[in-house]
Amino acid sequence: MDASDSESLKAVVRSLLVERDREKRRAEEQQRRAEEQKLRAEEQRLRAEQLHLEMLRLQQELERYKKWYYGPRADRLASSGELAQMLLGFAGDLDRKPVHPADVPPAAEPAEELRRVRRRKGRRNLANFGNLPVTTHVHELSAQERACPCCGVERSEIGADESWQIECFPGHFARIHHVRKKYACPACENNGANPSIETAAKPETAIDRGLAGPGLLAYIVTSKFSDYLPLYRLEDIFTRQGFEISRATQSVWCGDV
Numbered sequence: 069m070d071a072s073d074s075e076s077l078k079a080v081v082r083s084l085l086v087e088r089d090r091e092k093r094r095a096e097e098q099q100r101r102a103e104e105q106k107l108r109a110e111e112q113r114l115r116a117e118q119l120h121l122e123m124l125r126l127q128q129e130l131e132r133y134k135k136w137y138y139g140p141r142a143d144r145l146a147s148s149g150e151l152a153q154m155l156l157g158f159a160g161d162l163d164r165k166p167v168h169p170a171d172v173p174p175a176a177e178p179a180e181e182l183r184r185v186r187r188r189k190g191r192r193n194l195a196n197f198g199n200l201p202v203t204t205h206v207h208e209l210s211a212q213e214r215a216c217p218c219c220g221v222e223r224s225e226i227g228a229d230e231s232w233q234i235e236c237f238p239g240h241f242a243r244i245h246h247v248r249k250k251y252a253c254p255a256c257e258n259n260g261a262n263p264s265i266e267t268a269a270k271p272e273t274a275i276d277r278g279l280a281g282p283g284l285l286a287y288i289v290t291s292k293f294s295d296y297l298p299l300y301r302l303e304d305i306f307t308r309q310g311f312e313i314s315r316a317t318q319s320v321w322c323g324d325v
Contacts, residue, residue, distance in 0.1 A: 204245040207268040216253035223251035235281035241311040
């Protein structure tokens, strides 16, 4: 074997050694990455288990608070202020807990801009108003009240004031149609004097010019403040009975009463 063959053989051996070392380093790097990924996956699994247990504990504690306020032992909380104080302590405990960096969601732009809806003032429209059965109450003046205070002649009917009221009976709703008859003295009117117009009275309402009848208001207020029934549950109950009254409308009525 001459010198040139020996040099070429050495060069081949050196290149093979370099390639072997490169492959060895690549294999070690891949093994190291695999171990890091395995450790990261194990940490995420443990963190997920911790969060799950923490969520179950918080749900149980929240259910306990709700049961204290809405359950059969609700007399332990004498007022909504005590519930608010308890929930403030619950929120304070949550704020004092350290936040894990992995639990912080990445900043993201909102998918769409929220549009603020301005509520209109005044009476809110109620759904399915025209589908309720109608009961008409006619309010008339008595024979003594129809006598004209000026001349004593019986006053004649000249019209009526009409108004509507929603009433709640056990198990169903109904519309109460109030018709208040108006009376005027034709003799005084023919003589050019004051016709002494008078309108028959109707039963007083808890809310002035309100649509809710006394039975409906009593049912809502009693259910909320005596039976500790939330307004959203009342809304579901009314919907099942065939007439929807939103919790916002119920809240306004409770405030007016």
